[in-house]
Amino acid sequence: MEMATDAYKPRAVVLLSGGLDSTTVAADVRARGFDVYAMSFDYGQRHRFELEAAARVAAWVGAVRHEVVEIDLRAFGGSALTDDIDVPKGDALDAGEGIPVTYVPARNTVFLSFALAWAEVLGSKDIFLGVNALDYSGYPDCRPEFIRAYERMARLATKAGVEGDDELTIHAPLIDLTKAEIISLGLRHGVDYGMTTSCYDPAGDGRPCGRCDSCRLRLRGFEQAGAADPLRYQQEASR
Amino acid sequence: MEMATDAYKPRAVVLLSGGLDSTTVAADVRARGFDVYAMSFDYGQRHRFELEAAARVAAWVGAVRHEVVEIDLRAFGGSALTDDIDVPKGDALDAGEGIPVTYVPARNTVFLSFALAWAEVLGSKDIFLGVNALDYSGYPDCRPEFIRAYERMARLATKAGVEGDDELTIHAPLIDLTKAEIISLGLRHGVDYGMTTSCYDPAGDGRPCGRCDSCRLRLRGFEQAGAADPLRYQQEASR
Numbered sequence: 001m002e003m004a005t006d007a008y009k010p011r012a013v014v015l016l017s018g019g020l021d022s023t024t025v026a027a028d029v030r031a032r033g034f035d036v037y038a039m040s041f042d043y044g045q046r047h048r049f050e051l052e053a054a055a056r057v058a059a060w061v062g063a064v065r066h067e068v069v070e071i072d073l074r075a076f077g078g079s080a081l082t083d084d085i086d087v088p089k090g091d092a093l094d095a096g097e098g099i100p101v102t103y104v105p106a107r108n109t110v111f112l113s114f115a116l117a118w119a120e121v122l123g124s125k126d127i128f129l130g131v132n133a134l135d136y137s138g139y140p141d142c143r144p145e146f147i148r149a150y151e152r153m154a155r156l157a158t159k160a161g162v163e164g165d166d167e168l169t170i171h172a173p174l175i176d177l178t179k180a181e182i183i184s185l186g187l188r189h190g191v192d193y194g195m196t197t198s199c200y201d202p203a204g205d206g207r208p209c210g211r212c213d214s215c216r217l218r219l220r221g222f223e224q225a226g227a228a229d230p231l232r233y234q235q236e237a238s239r
Numbered sequence: 240m241e242m243a244t245d246a247y248k249p250r251a252v253v254l255l256s257g258g259l260d261s262t263t264v265a266a267d268v269r270a271r272g273f274d275v276y277a278m279s280f281d282y283g284q285r286h287r288f289e290l291e292a293a294a295r296v297a298a299w300v301g302a303v304r305h306e307v308v309e310i311d312l313r314a315f316g317g318s319a320l321t322d323d324i325d326v327p328k329g330d331a332l333d334a335g336e337g338i339p340v341t342y343v344p345a346r347n348t349v350f351l352s353f354a355l356a357w358a359e360v361l362g363s364k365d366i367f368l369g370v371n372a373l374d375y376s377g378y379p380d381c382r383p384e385f386i387r388a389y390e391r392m393a394r395l396a397t398k399a400g401v402e403g404d405d406e407l408t409i410h411a412p413l414i415d416l417t418k419a420e421i422i423s424l425g426l427r428h429g430v431d432y433g434m435t436t437s438c439y440d441p442a443g444d445g446r447p448c449g450r451c452d453s454c455r456l457r458l459r460g461f462e463q464a465g466a467a468d469p470l471r472y473q474q475e476a477s478r
Contacts, residue, residue, distance in 0.1 A: 071310060106356035109396045113352040117345035141396045149392040156385040157348045 009035040011124040012171075013115045016040050016066070018053025020218055021130030021174055023196045024182050026061045027189035028173055029128050037122060038063040039115055042070045043107075049206045053197040060195060069114050108141035112150055112170065119168070120158050127154075128171045134178055147172045179221025187227060194230035207234045248274040250363040251410075252354045255279050255305070257292025259457055260369030260413055262435045263421050265300045266428035267412055268367050276361060277302040278354055281309045282346075288445045292436040299434060308353050347380035351389055351409065358407070359397050366393075367410045373417055386411045418460025426466060433469035446473045 012034035016022045029036055038061070040054040051068060058066035108131065115127045131142040140146065151170040158168065174182050186193065198218045199208030208215050210233035222229040251273035255261045268275055277300070279293040290307060297305035347370065354366045370381040379385060390409040397407065413421050425432065437457045438447030447454050449472040461468040 069311065072308065105359040106352060106396055109355055109393070110349075110352040113345055113349040116348055120344040143395065146392070146395040149388075149395050153385070153388040153392040154345075154348070156382065156388050157345055157380045 009033060010126065011035050011037055011064075011119075011122050012126040012128055013037045013039055013119045013122065013124050014063075015111055015115055015127075015129040016054045016057060016063075017130070018050045018055075018057055018196060019130070019198050019214075020179075020186070020193060020196050020221075021132055021182060023053075023057045023130075023191055023193070024186035024189070025128050025130040025173060026057055026063075027186055027191050030061050031189050034126065036061050036063040037118065037124065038066040039111075039118060040066065040068045041111055041114075042068055043072065049197045049199075049202055052206075053195060056195045060192075067118065071110065071114075106141065108139075108146070109150070112154070116154050116157065125167045126169055126171060128173065130174050131172050132174045132179075132182070133176060144172070144175055147175065178224070179217055180224035183221050183225040183227060187225070192230065196231075203234050207232055209233070210235050248272060249365065250274050250276055250303075250358075250361050251365040251367055252276045252278055252358045252361065252363050253302075254350055254354055254366075254368040255293045255296060255302075256369070257289045257294075257296055257435060258369070258437050258453075259418075259425070259432060259435050259460075260371055260421060262292075262296045262369075262430055262432070263425035263428070264367050264369040264412060265296055265302075266425055266430050269300050270428055273365065275300050275302040276357065276363065277305040278350075278357060279305065279307045280350055280353070281307055282311065288436045288438075288441055291445075292434060295434045299431075306357065310349065310353075345380065347378075347385070348389070351393070355393050355396065364406045365408055365410060367412065369413050370411050371413045371418075371421070372415060383411070383414055386414065417463070418456055419463035422460050422464040422466060426464070431469065435470075442473050446471055448472070449474050 010033070012029050012032075014022070014026050014029050014036050016026055016038040017040065026036055026038065036058075038054070038058040040051060040058075042051060054068075055066065108129070112127065112129065115129075119125070119127055131139075131147065133142060133144055147170050151168065154170065155168050174185075177185070183193070197206070197208070198214045199210075200212040200214050201209045203209070208231055210216075210219065215233070219229060249272070251268050251271075253261070253265050253268050253275050255265055255277040256279065265275060265277065275297075277293070277297040279290060279297075281290060293307075294305065347368070351366065351368065354368075358364070358366055370378075370386065372381060372383055386409050390407065393409065394407050413424075416424070422432070436445070436447070437453045438449075439451040439453050440448045442448070447470055449455075449458065454472070458468060
């Protein structure tokens with residue numbers, strides 16, 4: 001862990017969705033002494049609240065730049081988060097087997113590739129993302145072995161790799177944490193989770209449903225962390 | 240090498256720039272019995288001739304679909320192919336050391352990631368690209384070790400990887416061929432190289448300069464293959 005002086009801060013590229021996990025990562029990266037270069041993706045999300053949340057978090061964390069990259073994964077179809085497939089609600093959370101329909105094909109691979117391009121231009125050796133293996137809900141590209149394989153590939157993909165400088169690191173600081181531990185870490189860094197959004201299916205005013213997998217993981221995490229979620233839900237009864 | 244019957248053809252995703260190499264690959268993929276799913280990128284190229292060439296080649300090869308994905312690598316800067324840096328001309332070709340200024344950060348990593356997403360949706364296990372190690376001009380992401388590391392990562396990134404089905408292959412059939420051998424292969428497959436474009440700095444009417452690295456590699460390849468390049472150059476003297 002590198003602590004910076006006032007004279008020089010190393011640059012870190014941080015994938016920032018505006019969700020609970022990536023917001024915690026951004027706060028942690030700042031606490032480690034990096035300058036934060038935040039990168040978000042406009043990939044045909046069904047709602048804009050995610051990008052609005054990402055912008056709030058980038059401003060709060062003092063990001064040097066916040067890039068929003070437009071990409072069109074809808075051309076390929078295949079996911080409830082970008083297509084018109086119904087998002088699953090309730091009961092399925094603990095069934096837990098298999099890959100959910102909310103899976104977006106190769107999403108983290110695509111996102112990390114843009115982060116890698118930006119890191120190379122910035123001279124950054126550190127890319128952070130908020131994937132999490134315990135709560136990963138069956139996404140293949142959230143597993144530790146994927147992250148390590150991506151890092152090995154990335155070191156070969158860039159000029160630094162050719163020049164024998166293989167310091168590039170893909171950091172996944174939340175990968176072994178529970179949702180409750182993630183929330184506790186963020187609260188220690190002063191995160192106001194009212195900035196963030198997690199719901200797969202929010203109301204028109206942005207209020208989370210409280211019933212989708214993502215809301216339920218979040219609510220259970222706050223409960224286990226002994227903290228209150230500052231978000232206002234559509235159905236308080238579901239808490 | 241899998242040969243298809245009329246009843247079923249396996250699907251292959253082919254990265255198609257409209258250049259000499261990727262056109263040869265597309266012809267080769269068709270000859271191997273695949274249905275061709277061609278993917279090109281609009282990434283702020285300084286001229287549109289590349290995408291026009293890609294569309295000609297996709298039609299000629301009988302691609303089932305030709306996707307043109309818009310991405311904006313210009314946001315990150317760092318290359319003569321997308322920025323307003325002068326393209327180097329002449330003399331430098333055989334100097335050959337180091338990474339040229341025409342390098343685009345993490346380009347093949349980004350392109351392959353979109354190809355991977357599409358392949359997953361299509362149920363394709365085969366991604367082809369026209370990288371070449373002998374004439375690779377110092378691009379780190381054209382090296383065989385990069386391709387193998389990408390393949391290892393990709394097998395972990397997808398549903399198939401989770402389910403233990405690791406057949407996914409990143410094919411780089413030109414990787415050990417000289418430019419002359421590539422041209423000879425394409426000519427055997429009936430490629431009309433008049434469809435293609437290679438120049439980094441074409442005239443307003445699309446005629447190649449004949450002097451940039453890419454033109455010089457191409458012209459030397461045709462010469463060594465004992466064939467005539469059907470393109471008309473701005474300066475015939477340079478041949």
